[in-house]
Amino acid sequence: MESVVYDTYDAYDAQSDLSGTGQVRVAPSARALATEAVHAGREDLAAQGLHAAPIDLSTTYPSYDSRGEAARIDAFAADGAEPEGPPVYARLGNPTVARFETALARLEGTESAVAFASGMAALSAVLLVRNAMGLRHVVAVRPLYGCSDHLLTAGLLGTEVTWVDPAGIADALRPDTGLVMVESPANPTLAELDLRAIAHACGSVPLLADNTFATPVLQRPADIGARLILHSATKYLGGHGDVMAGVVACDEEFARRLRQVRFATGGVLHPLAGYLLLRGLSTLPVRVRAASSNAAELARRLAADPRVARVHYPRIGGAMIAFEVHGDPHDVIAGVRLITPAVSLGSVDTLIQHPASISHRIVPSQDRHDAGVSDHLLRLSVGLEDVEDLWEDLEVALGA
C-alpha cells in the first residue's frame, strides 16, 4: 500500500479578507476577487480580437502530425499535465472548459481546477484518485449533502467511511485514510466548522472542503489549509439554474491525477456548460452579495416570527437559510407562490425544499436526525427578488 505525504499547498501568496467586505485579493495578480471574476480565464481574448469567450464544441481535432499526437498522449498518460499544443479529443481537454477552470482556480486561490459533469462526478473522481493509491478510508463530518453522504455510507466506490465530530478527526485517521471531507456551511443545516482547526487536525491527509454554499466570495478554504475545494457548480457558480457541473480546485499535483481519472472514466463537462459557468463567474460576487443581503433580512424576520421555531443562518453570511417550523413543513412547501418549491440552490430565483423529503431523503433517518436534520427543517435558497415580495410569499406560506 502506497502512503503519500502531502504538504499543505502554499504556492500562492494569497491574502484574504474574510471580514465580509468582499475585497479578497488574489495573488499572484494581486487583483481583487471582483476583478478576477470578470477577467480570469479571458486574458487572451482581446489579442484575438474577441470579447466573449468562444465556445469550442469539437469532439475531435484534425492533425496531420500523428507522431506529435502520440507524444502528447504519452505525456498526458505519464503525468496528467494539460496537453500542450492543439487539443486531441474532447475527453482529454476542451479550451472553453479550461477557461472556466483557470478562472475558478484564480477565485479559490489554488494552482489548478478540474471540472466535471456534476458535483457528484467531481467527488467521485477525488475518491477514485485516493482509492487508486490504496487509501480507501475516508473520515467525514455530518451533515454533508445527502448524495455525498450516501456515496460514502453505501461505499459505492469501495471506500469506507468513519463519521466523526470535528474534535474526533485526528483520532479517526488511519494509515489508509485518503481523505477528510467536510462541508461548511453544511447542507442543509448551515452548521459551520472551524476549517483552519480541521485542516490542522488532518495532518498530511488532504482535507476536502465542499465550498458550494459559501463560494469563494465568502470564504476561501485553500487559504486556511484545505487541499481540495469541491463545488457543485450547478449552484452559485452557474447561478441561473441551467447548468449541471462540478469542479475541484486544488494544487497541480492533485489536479493531474484528477485529469487522468476524468479522461479514463469520462465524467467531462460539456463545453457549453463551461461557457455558461465562465459567464456565471463574472457576476458571482454581485449575485452572492445581493442574495446574502436578502437572506440576512429574511433570516431576521423569520427569527422574530412565532410560527418559526428556529432559524439557522451562518456567521459568514450567505444566501442560504435553514429554519424549523412549529407547523407542518409540507404545508409551507405547498403554500409558496413566488418562491419555487424545488431542490437545488444558488439560482437567481428563490427556492425552498424539505431536506428530509428530498435533498437528504437518501440518508438513513436516524443518521439524518443525529446530524441535526429534523423533519421540521426547511431549506431556503434566497435569490435576487425584492425582499418584500419574498417576505410576503413566506408570510402567506407559513400559514395561520
Ligand SMILES: Cc1ncc(COP(=O)(O)O)c(C=O)c1O
Ligand atoms: C453541497 C453540495 N455538494 C455537492 C452536491 C452535488 O452536486 P451535483 O448535484 O452538481 O452533482 C450538491 C448538490 O446539491 C450540494 O448541495
